[in-house]
Each structure stands twice: as structure tokens, then as C-alpha cells.
Amino acid sequence: AQSVxxxxxxxxxxxxxxxxxxxxxxxxxxxYLFWYVxxxxxxxxxxxxxxxxxxxxxxxxxxxxxxxxxxxxxxxxKASVHWSDWAxxxxxxxxxxxxxxxxxxxxxxxxx
Amino acid sequence: DAGVTQTPRHEVAEKGQTIxxxxxxxxxxxxxxxxxQTKIQGLELLSYFRSKSLMEDGGAFKDRFKAEMLNSSFSxxxxxxxxxxxxxxxxxxxxxxxxxxxxFGPGTRLTVL
Numbered sequence: 001a002q003s004v005x006x007x008x009x010x011x012x013x014x015x016x017x018x019x020x021x022x023x024x025x026x027x028x029x030x031x032y033l034f035w036y037v038x039x040x041x042x043x044x045x046x047x048x049x050x051x052x053x054x055x056x057x058x059x060x061x062x063x064x065x066x067x068x069x070x071x072x073x074x075x076x077x078k079a080s081v082h083w084s085d086w087a088x089x090x091x092x093x094x095x096x097x098x099x100x101x102x103x104x105x106x107x108x109x110x111x112x
Numbered sequence: 113d114a115g116v117t118q119t120p121r122h123e124v125a126e127k128g129q130t131i132x133x134x135x136x137x138x139x140x141x142x143x144x145x146x147x148x149q150t151k152i153q154g155l156e157l158l159s160y161f162r163s164k165s166l167m168e169d170g171g172a173f174k175d176r177f178k179a180e181m182l183n184s185s186f187s188x189x190x191x192x193x194x195x196x197x198x199x200x201x202x203x204x205x206x207x208x209x210x211x212x213x214x215x216f217g218p219g220t221r222l223t224v225l
Contacts, residue, residue, distance in 0.1 A: 043216035102155045
């Protein structure tokens with residue numbers, strides 16, 4: 001069965017520093033992958049999506065992610081973090097049919 | 113386009129009450145999902161509709177949780193009777209036909225006393 005692992009429950013970075021949030025997936029075949037962000041008291045917002053093709057995908061607000069089949073990974077990156085990026089980030093993989101399987105999330109804290 | 117809307121945003125119920133949560137998906141979307149979100153369990157799928165047909169009713173949630181989709185633009189989630197362990201955020205999401213990404217509403221925060 002498909003699964004997603006986000007190994008870091010919490011990541012702290014300084015404002016202006018670069019960011020990488022890790023995501024490892026398990027999926028039989030070619031995966032479809034997603035990153036979502038959840039700000040306090042809000043629902044999940046789609047940051048970016050990977051459909052088979054170019055392994056580097058661009059998202060909103062300067063986020064990008066890179067798909068690696070050999071590493072079974074889909075890490076999220078940002079060159080320069082802003083205080084407004086303080087949120088919880090979820091990685092997800094397409095499951096059976098049109099369902100998604102979500103990771104447990106990584107809380108990003110931004111030091112001013 | 114309007115996004116997914118959910119009402120109410122907050123609900124407080126006494127143990128044993130019946131509560132109904134409402135969701136309006138993005139216009140034209142084909143699939144609708146109900147999730148429960150807690151810190152301990154994370155996101156749990158409760159129900160999944162495709163073109164108004166119930167595809168999955170959440171297994172362990174079947175006995176007290178009932179989702180319905182009477183038309184393509186409105187869905188409800190009924191919890192009857194409520195228990196304190198049902199305290200959580202309930203999220204509704206929709207997705208367009210033939211795509212996998214889901215678009216989420218703001219959620220309803222339920223507190224059961």
C-alpha cells in the first residue's frame with residue numbers, strides 16, 4: 001500500500017535562510033505527489049503538485065520540490081524563508097482511485 | 113471561483129447530541145471528501161463521493177458518522193450521537209474530474225463536552 005513519511009516533526013530556520021522539508025514515499029508504479037500548507041485555524045492549501053514529467057516542480061510563494069524515483073523522495077525547498085511561511089506542511093501521494101494518502105506533517109518555525 | 117466553503121466554522125455540542133456539518137464544494141468539481149484532523153491521528157478519511165455516489169464511508173467511522181451528498185453542490189456530515197472523542201477539526205475537500213489534487217475548505221472545529 002502507498003505511504004508517505006515526513007521524518008521531521010518540527011523544523012526551525014532563520015528568516016532569510018534556505019529550507020528543505022523532507023518527504024519519502026512508498027508507491028507501486030509512478031507516483032503523483034503533492035505538498036500542502038496549513039496555516040493556523042485554516043484548511044490545507046495546495047502548494048505544488050507533481051504529475052509524471054519534469055522532476056522539479058514550481059509552486060506558489062517561491063516553493064519548489066524535486067521528485068527522485070531512485071530515492072523515493074519528494075523534498076520541498078525554498079531559497080529564502082519568510083516569517084509568513086510559519087505553518088505546517090503536508091506531503092501526500094495519490095492512493096487508490098482518486099484518494100490521497102497524507103504524511104503526518106512538518107511544523108515549520110521561523111526565527112526572526 | 114469560490115473555494116470550498118464549510119459551515120459552521122465552530123461547533124460546541126453536548127455528549128449525545130446530533131450535529132450536522134455542511135460543505136459546498138468548488139463549482140464543477142466531481143469528487144468530494146470528508147476528513148477528520150487531530151494532532152494524534154492526523155488526517156483520517158471519513159467519506160468519499162464521486163459524482164454524488166458514495167465510494168467510501170470510512171470503515172471504523174460508519175456507526176455514528178453519516179455523510180450525504182444530495183446534489184453536486186452540497187454535502188452534509190452528520191455525527192449521531194456525539195462523543196467527547198469526536199472533538200476535532202472536520203475538513204471537506206473537492207477535486208475536479210480526472211485530477212488528483214484536492215482543494216480544502218477552512219474546516220469546522222468541533223468540541224464535544
